[in-house]
Amino acid sequence: MTLARRSLTVVGAVAALGLALTGCVAKADVSSAGRLTVSSTADACTVSSDAATSGTLAFEVTNKGAEVTEFYLLAEDGVRIVGEVENVAPGASRTLTVVAQPGAYFTVCKPGMIGQGVGRAGFAVSGKKVAAQGDDAEQKKKAVSLYAAFVKDQVGQLLPAAKTFADAYRSGDDAAAKQQFSIVRSYYERIEPVADKLGTLDPRLDFRELDAKAEGIDWTGFHRIEKDLWTPAAGAMNSDGTTPATKDWAPSTAAERGVYADKLLADLQELYDHVHSDVFLKDLDAQGIAGISNGAISLLDEVANGKITGEEDWWSGTDLSDFAANVEGSKMAFSLVRDFADGKGAEGRKLVAQIDRGFSALEAELAVHGSLAAGFARYSTVTETQKRDLTDLLNALAEPLSKLTGTILD
Structure with missing residues (x-):
């Protein structure tokens, strides 16, 4: 760091280009094909399928391990968070709902909510590009939420x-x-x-x-x-x-x-x-x-x-x-x-x-x-x-x- 850099304001980072933000979508809006299950353990992150069609996807994450866990859907670069659900207690389940565009992704779980996570695996989304959901204010709120994540x-x-x-x-x-x-x-x-x-x-x-x-x-x-x-x-x-x-x-x-x-x-x-x-x-x-x-x-x-x-x-x-x-x-x-x-x-x-x-x-x-x-x-x-x-x-x-x-x- 140089002295000049101390004047920098605000923040830095999140994402690969052209991917939709995550959103809260009513369960009724999720097709049966878009519903997936995730089993998180100490050393595995098992998703019911490694592929889906573009649109609204719902990942039901069940924590079968002994530590609080998180689940992430990452972009193709393996860095950007497209969607995440955190604080899933042992024995509990939580659902991540996300509007996914066509492309290559990764899924990963993070027992203990620290480190690089376990069970990282490829996840493919096919189909056509879909429109982001929610009004302008909601989309801006989602952007900030993803940055925080x-x-x-x-x-x-x-x-x-x-x-x-x-x-x-x-x-x-x-x-x-x-x-x-x-x-x-x-x-x-x-x-x-x-x-x-x-x-x-x-x-x-x-x-x-x-x-x-x-x-x-x-x-x-x-x-x-x-x-x-x-x-x-x-x-x-x-x-x-x-x-x-x-x-x-x-x-x-x-x-x-x-x-x-x-x-x-x-x-x-x-x-x-x-x-x-x-x-x-x-x-x-x-x-x-x-x-x-x-x-x-x-x-x-x-x-x-x-x-x-x-x-x-x-x-x-x-x-x-x-x-x-x-x-x-x-x-x-x-x-x-x-x-x-x-x-x-x-x-x-x-x-x-x-x-x-x-x-x-x-x-x-x-x-x-x-x-x-x-x-x-x-x-x-x-x-x-x-x-x-x-x-x-x-x-x-x-x-x-x-x-x-x-x-x-x-």
Whole structure:
């Protein structure tokens, strides 16, 4: 995180393009073919069918395990939440009703309501595109609800992944910690503007060394641990190009590593508690779809203010992973408000088409260097020409995206 990023407002993220929002639909409106059952246990998520026809689907989720569980219908990217039902107590049943468009999806259950879940399986929807249900106000409320679900899911995956990472760092298993670093950060980078609104939380988690010194605060968090894992070579300089990397710094002792690991987990627990609080939900409701739209914009600012320059992950060189996660979060946020912009006449449709093309072009260029799943090349291997190409594509997307909030509120 850079000092410039502290001015960011609102939120970031949710979704793959062109998928309908979930809705509350009367059971009478669900055909018999659209009724499915889900059995959730400690290690399985069994759905009565792996395919359905587009339209209103009702998943009756029965918890046969010993922990409170959740059920998700995810988009093809495996990230966006198309629909979810939570807090299903052991022995209880709850129904998720969703308007599903044709396409490929995933189903997954999450016993304990944390982590990546169990029993993830493909789910195919065939047929024709169907109209979203509900009036404009209801659709906006659904968009906010899906954003909230996405944030909670990302933080729910972040916390256990960060514990595994912190334990490896604490124990001195640097090889394992290095391998996990960019994966853990991707969960955070998709939803970072949420932490950015919580006073000193984002600085504690994500400030770089020079930013912490400039602000006069203790340097902790991801980048403090990063510098320990990728110990600077003799004579190395900090990202300002003038400050020696070892000035006022030394590799952490085993005891200090324990302190930094505990601090990281405590701060992430604070984030987890916040996104599961009534305060978070009330704040989202107050911001409405403008908050989601501004989140799409601000996450591209995250890229411009650090990742594209290579300053964010100065020692690990994993900037492209952060870059990709920010773009993914921005695209997901855009997709939740996409239909509202598309409904604003010819100019709205033109804007949506420009943004769609911008995301596609930027994603294609990022794919040249790797992926979040397989890993990206170190940023030092990216040529100046390739950096200019990424910058040009980022700017080409940022320009129409900056008009999104004004368009949907017009």
